[in-house]
Each structure stands twice: as structure tokens, then as C-alpha cells.
Amino acid sequence: MDFINHQFLKRIEIKRDEVPTFNQYPFNIPSIKLLKDITFHPNVTYLIGENGMGKSTLLEAIAISSGFNPEGGSLNFSFSTYDSHSSLEQYLRVMRGTNRPKDGFFLRAETFYNLASNIEELDSDPLGGGRVIDSFGGVSLHEQSHGEAFFATFMNRFGENGLYILDEPEAALSPLRQLSMLSRIHELVKEGSQFIIATHSPIIMAYPSSTIFEFSEEGVEERTLEETNHYKIMKQFFEDKERLLHHLLNQ
DSSP states (O other): OOOOOSSEEEEEEOOGGGGGOOSSSSTTTTHHHHOOOEEEOSEEEEEEEEESSSHHHHHHHHHHHOOOTTBBBBBOOOOOOOOOOOOOOOGEEEEOOOOOOOOEEEEEHHHHHHHHHHHHHHHTOOOSSSSSSGGGGGSOOOSOOHHHHHHHHHIOOOOOOOEEEOOOOOOOOHHHHHHHHHHHHHHHHHHTTTEEEOOOTTTTTSSSSSEEEEEEEEEEEEGGGGGSHHHHHHHHHHHHHHHHHHHHHHO
């Protein structure tokens, strides 16, 4: 199920010969320490793994290298609440496609509140022109629940021929909304968009026209959905819930 896609990002490499030391953050993260390169799927690429394995750190560096604000937003957003991103983007070599994306967005659950606040500030400027919030569905993101605002952004703000980088979108979404997100991803892929997504959710990572990279202490390996630890744990839980809970709760 491959679609015609401009593939805005093709590949990244770590400029390992320029890294000053692999004994300091972020280069001492095991998966980053061992990483040489990643080749992106033309439609959807997933970065997965346990907390602390470096997937969000790498995703952030990819976003910054692509021109996005570290705290999220489109290419036009330049706000900064707290400068906490790593220097990893300085050591990335990015291979791009021949076409530039028509649209793009870096959506991350961790700093979404800051993004919503920046939109409020922009729209409060009487000389600011059209309302920014109109492209997000027209309703203040602060006047919706976190999940509703996050989902409204994804459903209303994203469009065709876009580069979309998502960091743990499932953090704000119910399982039903995660399924709806898959459907919307499919629509946007057919319209020429490319996604790079860091996630823990087996639902989110189930899109078939994709590549999954799993980050671990042993490095970064390409996996099928069924080979991932996330899928195996969820499958084990639902197939033998009583036995697993007995083991967990009777130690």
C-alpha cells in the first residue's frame, strides 16, 4: 500500500567524526551512541522504544534540523518557554528530497500547552492579521480538554503535501481517537504528506505503509509491529491478563 509521495526527508546520518565525546548527553544515550543513520519511509516512519532510549531526543533534533521550533508548531512559530533541547541537531546530516513540503508541523504533547498559549498571544495582537486559531478549528485550544485540543490540531491544521513530526501523540488521545488518527494519517499520506512519529502506542504504530525503528540498549533496529516489545507486552496482557496480574501483584 504505497502511495506517490515526494518524500521530503529521505535519510539522516550522525556526523560521528565531529562528535566531541560520546560520554556526555545526548551522545551517551546507548541508542544514540550506536546510531549511524536512519532511512525514512516515504510515508510514515516510527521511532519507538522504552523511556530514556533517545527516540524523542532524535525526533526533536530532526524537527529542529527541518526548521521547526523546538517546542513545536509550524515553521512560522518561534516562541521559546524554556531552552532545553539538546545539541544533537548540530551533528545530523540530513538528506532531503527534491521537493519542499507545502506545509509542516512539529506536534509534541510535552509542550502543547506552550503552543496553545503562543497562539493566544498572537491572536491578541490587533495588528496581527487573521486569527491563527481559525486554522486549528476556530476554538481556543485552552478552552478544550488537552485531548480535544490536541486532536483538533491534528484534524484541522494538517493538510496535503506536508511534513509532520509527532512526538508521543497518544499521550492526549483515547484509543478511539488513536484509531481516528490512523484514518487521518492515511488520508494525508494519500495527499502526499510524510510523517515521522515517536510513539509508545501499538495502535498508532499499526499503519501498514511504514517503517518501525526500535530504540534499545543494543542500538536501533528495524522491526515489524509484531516484533516490537510494545506489541508483545500488550498482546500478552490481553491474552493472559490474570496470569500477568498475578505475577505483578503477588511479589
